[in-house]
Amino acid sequence: MTTAYTKLSNEELDQAISKLEAQVSEFKAQNLTLNMTRGNPCTAQTDLSRPMLDAITSGSDMVDDGVIVNNYGAPFGLPSARKMAAEYLDVDPEHVIVVGSSSLNLMYDLVANAWAHGIAGNKPWSLQGNVKFLCPSPGYDRHFKVTASFGIENIPIAMGPDGPDMAQVKELVEGDPAVKGIWCVPKYSNPTGVVYSDEVVRTFAALKPAAPDFRIFWDNAYNVHTFRGEGAALLNIFDALTDAGVTDRVYEFGSTSKITFPGSGMGFVAASTADMAEIQKAFSVMRVSPEKISQLAHVKFLKNMDGIKAHMKKHAEIVRPHFDLVEQKLSEGLTALGCATWSHPDGGYFVSFDGPDNSAAAIVELCGEMGVKLTPAGSTWPYGKDPHDSNIRIAPTFPSIEDLGKALDVFVVAVKLVTARLERDSRA
Numbered sequence: 001m002t003t004a005y006t007k008l009s010n011e012e013l014d015q016a017i018s019k020l021e022a023q024v025s026e027f028k029a030q031n032l033t034l035n036m037t038r039g040n041p042c043t044a045q046t047d048l049s050r051p052m053l054d055a056i057t058s059g060s061d062m063v064d065d066g067v068i069v070n071n072y073g074a075p076f077g078l079p080s081a082r083k084m085a086a087e088y089l090d091v092d093p094e095h096v097i098v099v100g101s102s103s104l105n106l107m108y109d110l111v112a113n114a115w116a117h118g119i120a121g122n123k124p125w126s127l128q129g130n131v132k133f134l135c136p137s138p139g140y141d142r143h144f145k146v147t148a149s150f151g152i153e154n155i156p157i158a159m160g161p162d163g164p165d166m167a168q169v170k171e172l173v174e175g176d177p178a179v180k181g182i183w184c185v186p187k188y189s190n191p192t193g194v195v196y197s198d199e200v201v202r203t204f205a206a207l208k209p210a211a212p213d214f215r216i217f218w219d220n221a222y223n224v225h226t227f228r229g230e231g232a233a234l235l236n237i238f239d240a241l242t243d244a245g246v247t248d249r250v251y252e253f254g255s256t257s258k259i260t261f262p263g264s265g266m267g268f269v270a271a272s273t274a275d276m277a278e279i280q281k282a283f284s285v286m287r288v289s290p291e292k293i294s295q296l297a298h299v300k301f302l303k304n305m306d307g308i309k310a311h312m313k314k315h316a317e318i319v320r321p322h323f324d325l326v327e328q329k330l331s332e333g334l335t336a337l338g339c340a341t342w343s344h345p346d347g348g349y350f351v352s353f354d355g356p357d358n359s360a361a362a363i364v365e366l367c368g369e370m371g372v373k374l375t376p377a378g379s380t381w382p383y384g385k386d387p388h389d390s391n392i393r394i395a396p397t398f399p400s401i402e403d404l405g406k407a408l409d410v411f412v413v414a415v416k417l418v419t420a421r422l423e424r425d426s427r428a
C-alpha cells in the first residue's frame with residue numbers, strides 16, 4: 001500500500017515516527033480509560049425507553065387478546081407482540097414467534113436444534129460428518145462463535161458493497177452438501193453497514209442448495225436502525241422466496257435489543273409454515289411459555305411499526321453525531337495519508353475500518369497501551385483470524401461525544417504510527 005510515508009526519505013520517516021511516539025507518550029501520561037469495544041447504546045438512548053417501565057402497573061389489565069399475560073400460556077408469544085414483531089419483519093404473525101429477550105439466543109437454539117435433531121426429516125447435523133457454515137466477513141463475531149462452538153467449520157465469504165460475494169456463496173452452497181447455512185445481517189450489516197441489494201436478496205432466494213437441510217440465518221437486527229436519511233429499502237426475503245418458488249429456506253430474526261433495553265426486550269424469529277411448525281415443536285420442549293410481561297410492556301410502549309419508527313428517530317438524533325465525529329476525525333486525521341479506508345454507514349451500530357495489511361493487531365494493542373480499548377483485531381472474522389490483519393470494528397455509540405473524540409484522536413495516532421513503522425520495517 002502506498003501511503004504518504006512511502007514518499008518520505010529514511011530520515012524524514014524516522015522523524016515522523018519520533019514525533020508520533022512523543023504523541024503516544026503524551027496520551028499515555030493522560031491515563032485514559034476509554035472503551036469502544038461493543039455496540040451498546042449509550043445511556044441517553046436507553047433513557048428513551050424508561051417510560052416503558054411505567055407502562056405496566058399493579059392495576060394493569062393482564063390480558064392480551066384473550067391471553068392471560070401473567071401466567072403460563074401463549075407459548076409462542078402474546079398475540080399483540082407477535083403482531084408487532086410481524087410488522088417489524090414484514091411477515092404474517094402466524095409465521096413469527098416471540099420468545100425470550102435475545103435473538104442471538106434463538107439463533108443458537110436453532111443451530112442446536114439442527115445439530116441435535118436435524119431439520120425437515122434429515123439426519124442431525126451432528127451425525128453428518130463435516131458441517132460447514134458460510135460467514136460473510138467482516139461479520140458479527142458472536143454469530144461465528146455460535147457455529148464454531150458446535151465444531152461447525154466456519155468459512156469466510158468476501159463482503160462487497162452490496163452484500164456477500166454471491167458467486168462464492170452460490171458455488172459453495174450449490175456444490176457442497178456439507179454447507180448447511182450462512183450467517184447474514186442483510187441491513188446495516190455488522191460491522192460494514194452494508195445493505196444487501198435486491199439482486200443479492202434475489203440470488204439468495206434462488207439458491208439451489210446441495211444440502212436439503214440448508215438454511216439462511218437472516219439476522220435483521222438493524223432493520224429500523226437508520227440514523228441518516230430515510231432508511232435503506234431491503235427487499236423482503238420471504239417475498240423473494242415466493243417469487244423464486246422456494247419455501248423452507250430462511251430463518252429471519254429480530255429483537256428490540258437496540259430499540260428499547262438490550263437484553264431486556266423481545267427476541268423473535270420468522271420462518272415458513274413447515275419450518276415454523278418444526279421450530280414451535282423444538283421450542284415447546286425448551287420452555288413452558290415465554291416471558292410475556294416484557295412483551296406486553298413493549299407493545300404498550302411502542303404500539304406498532306409506526307411507533308417503532310418514531311422511537312428510532314429519537315435514537316437517530318442521539319447517535320448521528322457520534323458517527324459524524326468518527327467520519328470527521330478519521331478523514332481529518334487519515335485521508336491525506338492514504339493508509340486506510342472505512343465505511344460510511346447510514347444505519348446500524350458500527351464503522352468498519354481497514355488499515356494496511358498487518359496493522360490491525362498492532363493498532364489495537366497500541367490503543368490499549370494508550371488507554372483505549374477496542375474490539376480485538378480479527379474478531380470480525382471466523383476464529384478471530386483476519387487473513388490481512390487489517391480490519392477493526394469501531395463502535396461509536398456508547399462513549400460520550402467527548403470520550404469518543406479523545407478515543408478517536410488516540411486511534412488516529414496509533415494508525416499513523418503503526419503505518420509508519422510498517423513502512424520502516426519494509427525498508428529494513
Ligand SMILES: Cc1ncc(COP(=O)(O)O)c(C=O)c1O
Binds near residue numbers: 039101255257
Ligand atoms: C447483528 C446482530 N445480531 C444480534 C445481536 C444481538 O441481539 P440480541 O440482543 O437480540 O441477542 C447483535 C448485537 O450486537 C447484532 O449486532
